[in-house]
Amino acid sequence: MMAAKILSYIVLSAMAVFLVSAFDPSPLQDFCVAVNDSRIGVFVNGKFCKDPNLTTADDFYFTGLNIPRNTSNPIGSVATLITADTYHGLNTLGIAFARVDFAPNGLNPPHTHPRASEILTVLEGTLYAGFVTSNPDNRLITKVLYPGDAFVFPLGLIHFQLNIGNTSAVAFAAFSSQNPGRIDIANAVFGSTPPLSNDVLTKAFQVDEDVIRDLQSQF
Incomplete structure (x- = not known):
């Protein structure tokens, strides 16, 4: 009986580990730069991988994050998400990031990322940011953020940011998945x-x- 209990515990523990790591698995190579041409790649985790011997520094380089985005929309914000779809060097690395621009009083409305935790860093402006814990508490946790401040939003929880300053605001977000979803x-x-x-x-x-x-x- 004791042996059966121990075996059951081992099986359940193994299942728990598998479920925890069931998304964005650890890569089995240094990198897997995504390409769209199947003739020069190997299909891995939803993307074709470029031959490592053909990679260059440009595959791991991205530019343009310094350019302000147009926030003239009803909510006064725009999030520019950078994933492996547009930045091919991110493929299989389990990360993504975004630039978020806010007009005065602009809102990044309540949303969730089903596959990633997020850490937000404010570069310009003043943001009121927060998230809501899961049932049964549904507790609101908030903080006013200034340039240089960071705030983390746990995986799957509803969160938001509101520009409470009189000027535009800019923040950068990093995600623990190459495809965080929204x-x-x-x-x-x-x-x-x-x-x-x-x-x-x-x-x-x-x-x-x-x-x-x-x-x-x-x-």
Whole structure:
């Protein structure tokens, strides 16, 4: 009986380790620069890898992060995500990053990254940033960030940033996945295709159908 319990524990522990590392697996080579031409590459983890002997410094180089983005949209912010799709040297390395620009009072709206934790560093401006813990607490954890400050958002939790300064703001974010994904809460709930049932939304938000229809029209 004791041997069976020990074996069960070992199996469960192995499964836990497997599940924890079930995404962005550790690479088995120094690098795997992504290419779109299957004739000169080997298919690995969703991408074709360039022959390592043909790689150059340019495969690991990216420029343009100093260029301000256009924030003239309804939320007053724009996040420029850099992943292996556009920066091929990131492929299989388990990382990605983004530049986030904010107009005055601009908002990076509540969203989640289902496959990555995020660390945000403020370069310019003043941001009010925070995240909400999971059930049952749903505790709001926030901080006002100034240039040089950093704040971490744990994997999968809803988080946001709001520019509370009178000038534009800029921040850089780093992610623990080459494909962190993003789910904007309002867009997903009120702008899904096809739309969520009004019965679902009225009961979930405890409002009448007119409010739901108005919100859906925004997305």
